[in-house]
Every structure is written in C-alpha cells, then in structure tokens.
Amino acid sequence: MIEGVGLGYAYGATTVVRDIDVRAESGRVLGLLGPNGSGKTTLVRMLTGIAAPRSGRVLLDGRPLDSFPHRELARQVAVVLQEPSGDLPMTVADMVMLGRVPHQAMFARNGAEDHRIAAAVLRRVGARHLADRVFTGLSGGEKQRVMIARALAQRPTHLVLDEPTNHLDIRYQHELLALIRGLGVTTVIVLHDLNLAARYCDDVLVLHEGDVVAHGPCADVLTAELLEGVYGVGVERLETSRGIQFLFHPLDAVSGPAGGPASVPASVPASVPASGRPERRAGHRKE
Template structure:
C-alpha cells in the first residue's frame, strides 16, 4: 500500500500540492487524472521519493518513505517519468540492465539471472529487436518502451508511471497497460486519456489545481458529476461489452445545440 498523508509541496513560493490524502490499495491499479497543471507529475514524484514533501508524509506499506535508504528505496520502487534519459553511449540492453543495479553488490557484475530478467523485460514490451541499438537513436515511442522495460527489470514491488503512454501508438498503449495490470505490482499511473483510465485502472484519484477532488473506484470517479466541473467539458458515459467509454462535448457546442 502507498499512502500520502496531508502531503503538500511547493516549487519556491508556488504551492503545487495542497494537503493531499491518498491511498493506493494493495492489488489495485490507481490512476492519477486531472487537467494540465493539476499536480499529477509532482505528486507521483513525491510518492516515489524523487521529491521530498514540504509537509506531510508518504509511506510504503508500514514504513515511512523517509526511513528508506537510497538502495533500499531503489529495490522497492521503480519509476518511469516523462523526461527522456539521454545516455548517448548506451545500448538498449545496457539501459535496461541499469534496472538491475540496486540488486548487485558493490563492484559486482551482472550474472546469468540478471541477463534473463533483462531479456524477459524487453520481450514483455516488444523491444528485443532493439537490444543492440543505441538508446539515444530511438524514436520517442521506442525510448518509452525501453524505459518501461528498465523499470520492470528493477523487480520492485511498487511501480510508478508518469504518462507511460506518451509517444506510443494505440496498439502499444493498450499492450503496455495490459502488461502493467498483469505484472502484479502495486501501481500508480498518471494518465491524461480518461478512457484508458476507465479501462485499465481499478481506482482513480482526480486532481485539480493541486488539490484532491475525489478518490474512489474508476466507475465512481469517471462520471459526469466529477469530471465536468474539473475539466469544464460535457461528459457522456456509454457502456460497450462491459467497458465504460467516455464521450466529450465542448461546453460552447452544448450551449448552441
């Protein structure tokens, strides 16, 4: 379980997160959604330890995040953020092998098991054929899949993903999110596409201007009552083959209909 309690964060004088209380329940995928600038990326970085809360706390299981050593945290949480790693001299296989670093002793070299984990991680994201390519030469979508493979190779119980479907085509968006659901990891994922959130997230936390508007099941939160005031757009829900689909209608078009 990942829990944020009264979490606040500022960039200089600008308060970005305001007293967030949030829970990722075991065995369930939690999606963070909200308009641009609502604080989703900042929140997931606080949950993963790359940013330190100004106030409040984050806990993983029964332990406060602040009590983890850097190596222990790297064995516990893997993250994929929006920025692209450059690493111009590394091949894809070497990039993914970096995910094994927290599990290696000082000066230890990767062994056969590490090689197998790297190969399995590349296979899971459909990127084995890229193994000997230089990472810096890949397209945006290819880089994204490699970074996700690296997070999987890290073999952590928690995985945090900030817009992992960026630069991916529709097929790979769905393949990736199916993979995340099947991985068995405790997962928090930032998504802009609310239909992807409806399909692949068990629970959803809706943010707006740095505040948590609501958290609950995806079916509960991804509804016109919650979404229309936050996004300022008309929302219609349809059900097709047991899956919720959202249709959006700009308010100005609604008023002239």
C-alpha cells in the same frame, strides 16, 4: 501500499499541491487524473522521494519513505518519468541492465540471471529487437518502452509511472497498460486518456488545481458530471460490454468567464476509497 498523508508542495511562493491524502492499495492500479497543471507530476515526485514534501509524509507499506536506504528503496519501487533519462550512448540492453543494479553486490558484474531477466522484459514490452541499438537514437515511443523494461527489470513490488503512454501508438498503449495491470504489483500511474484509465485502473484519484476532487473505484468516481466540471468539456458516459467509455465535446453553453472551463461543481460528492475513509472535496482543507 503507497500512502501520502497531508501532502503539500510549493515552487517558491506558488503552492501547487495542498494537503492531499492518497492511498494506492496493495496489488491495485491507481490512476492519477486531472488537467495539465493540476499537480499530478508533483504528486508523483513526492510519492517516489524525488521531491520532499513541504508538508505531510509518504509511507511505503506503513514505513516512512525517507527511512529507506537508497538501494533498498530501489529494490521495491521502480519509477518511469515523462522524460526518458540517459544521454550516454549506451545500448538498449545496457540501459535495461541498469534495472538489475539494486539486486547486485557492489561492483559485481552482470550474471546469467540478470541477462535472462533483461531479455525477458524487453520481449514483454515488444522491444527485444532493439537490444543492440543505441538508446539515444531511438524514437520517443521506443525509448518509453525501453524505460518501462528497465523498471520491470528491477522486479519491484511497487511501480510508479508518469504518463507512460506518451509517444506510444494505440496498439502499444493498450499492450503496455494490459501488461502493467497483469503484473499484480501496487501501481500508481498518471494518465491523460480517461478511456484508458477506465479500462486499466482499479481506482482513480482526480486532481484539480492542486486539490483532490474524488478518490475511489473508477466506476464510482468517473461520472459525467465530475469530469465536465474538472475538464471543462461535455462528457457522455457509455456503459459497454467492455466497460465504461467516454465521448467528449465542447461545453460552450456552460463555460466559465471569457470562455474558460467551468468550475468543479460544488454538488459533486467525494467518493469513498477502498479504505472506507471519505476523501475531502476540492477546496476543502484541514485547518
């Protein structure tokens, strides 16, 4: 389980996340949703220890995140950020093999089992044919699949991904998210596509201007009324044989001042997450 309690963060004098509670339940997929600038990436950076929260704390299976030695944390949490790392001209196979480092003794060479795991995860993300290519020469979508393969090579118990479907075509978006959902590990994933979130996430947390609007099961949280208020577009929610789907259209009739997005409706109730603890409405903060 990954849990954030009272998390806050600011860049200089600008507060971007305020007093957020978030809980990714064991073995479930939690989607982080919200418009650009709502605080999703900042929240991911705090949940993974990349950024230290200005207030609050992060717990991993009930233990403070900052109490984990780096190598132990890397064996449990794999992170895929928006920008693929690595400017060195290493091959894809070597890039994926970096995921095995937390499981090796210091200065140990890669063994047969490491090579088997690396080949297997490349195959699972549809990138086995790229093994001998230089990573820096790949397309954006190819790099994204390789970085996810590297994360899977860590054999983590927790997985955190920031917009992993960026640069991927429709086929690979669905294949990748189906793969992630099938892993059975605790997962936090930032998504912009609400239809993908509804299909592959168990729970969602919706952010708006640094506040939590709602947190709970997809079917309960992702209502047309809430999404219209958060995203400033018209939303039609459809119940299909494959689950919930959304259609979107301009919301000119109820747009905010100067054509801006409508504010989050005060009447939208907070959802109740699996933990049974009600979440606060947007703008409601502890004193």
